[in-house]
Amino acid sequence: MKILTGNDLATGDVTWWTGQGWSRHIEAAVDVGDQGEAIAHAEEGARRVNAPYVIDATETPDGPRPAHIKDRIRALGPTVRADLTLKPADPNAGSWVI
């Protein structure tokens, strides 16, 4: 599957396209098929996202898993500071990245 990601313009937060808007949680990301570039262009123009780009991901029962480790780290947070990730209470969250 292909999913769309970028950063929130004002906060810099990593965000994912949900079909209706942007979420910080990759679980909410949807397959954009071949519409990624068009959505990115429109959303960037509306200043709802900064520097958007399309990535490859695998669909899993827990939601999309980006193909590249860089985007998995973007999705979760730094692997060396569990307290700063989106899942600070989940000790196994880091294994999803690696």
Next chain:
Amino acid sequence: MYKYDQYDHSIVTSRVEEFRDQVNRRLAGQITEDQFKPLRLMNGLYLQLHAYMLRVAVPYGTLDSRQMRMLATIARKYDRGYGHFTTRQNIQYNWIKLDEAPDILADLATVEMHAIQTSGNCIRNISSDQFAGAAADELVDPRPWAELLRQWSTFHPEFTYLPRKFKIAVIAADEDRAAMRLHDIGIQIVEKDGVHGARIFVGGGMGRTPMVAPEIKDFVRLEDLLSYLEACLRVYNRYGRRDNIYKARIKILIHEIGADEYRRQVEDEFVAVKALGIDPPKAEFDRIAAFFAPPAWESGLADAIDRSDPDFAVWLDQNVSAHKAPGYAVVTISLKPAGGIPGDASADQIDLMADLAEKHSFDELRVTHAQNIVLPHVRKADLHGLWTQLREAGLAEANLDLISDIIACPGLDYCSLANARSIPVAQKIHARFADLGRQRELGELKLKISGCINACGHHHAGHIGILGVDRKGTENYQLLLGGSGAEDVSLAKITGPGFSEDGIVDAVETATNVYLRERTEGERFLDTYRRIGMEPFKEALYG
């Protein structure tokens, strides 16, 4: 320490308001990201992996307790309670919001700080010897010259759009603690026939194409220094390549035309520049130098230190260095605790270091390119009390220049350029060599890790260097041996095929075992490597 005059204040506060307007226009959609990006970068604001990152300048690594406390305040108020001290003697914050960035710069301006010259193709923050003004082995304090270069280079209209970024280091001791010859220009203040002047090295650097800077001039009169540097920059600005980012640094220009031809052109240009009269009058230099007058060291202090506490004695031996004044010492606070992140400090730790500097070090601190903090002027009689407070705050790791005193870039955990993570590798190596006695048995061993070829972690200059690469989507780590950023400068060489994350830790241990087997009396790891060469290490690593 240098204090801003009316011009410095005016420049910095004007810049804050200019940036505030630029941010407002960006948020209002009046300018695009393509238009805004170079503007934010000129103010130290990057977009990194998780958020905006702000890099704050610490000119030549020197700051006072008031400034240090502001760094802690920013960590608490605008970030997530910590900061990351960098290999350029600066500090970075990883979780910045765009709409708050102007407020941060405004807060910094109240303590004479800013984020200017921390990004972009300009002359970057000038770096220097972290022991400047205190080192027993220095000729003079190099910081007045570094400050002069700061003033000369800030918003220099001719050098704001260079072909590529440009880094200058200034030292004034034979021991090079600033990796001077791995800068675009390295300056060493020297003495010749009783007169002080500058040795000029041009064209060093790490990154994709590492090079040691060749000597371009063995002695420049200090009253000609700015003109000579202006000539060096002008030749680069004229002929440096702008068509290929990977060939745009001055090291490539000098490599292509040769040091002799570059020198000839600089000498010709120098004649023209000198006539412009840009070198400051002596009175102006003396005005700047007066800010760096030695603090009021007490006389008659004892040099003896009670070493009866064995843990304290180890820290003394490892992290305390000779000072030029009797009864004083230079203290390096390690930011490399076991399990920690090299260079990171919490806001509370930053505040504590500020308090200790105010109480014990004439209000001065330094940031080192090895990502540690220095208290430059500590009475020897105060060392035990200082160490006790540091230990309570987790800041008394006695590992300066040992294998766990690792330089590591933020790597793929934070950096959008990185190919692999650096910090977990540093943590695993630290854990493998957790026993301090084992570390001390290995002796001086500088290990440096970069998460990509841009080499922010200085892996080329490591006695042992590690370079993280992306191999078909998987992190892979190359091992390098034999580098040095010190006065015995050299570039590390790759041993061979790379390793996995756990494999690189084993490989480092294997390399240290070869050293222990082969070393002769008094040899450091680097000395043994230079004597026996790469082959015994390759044999042990790859069999």
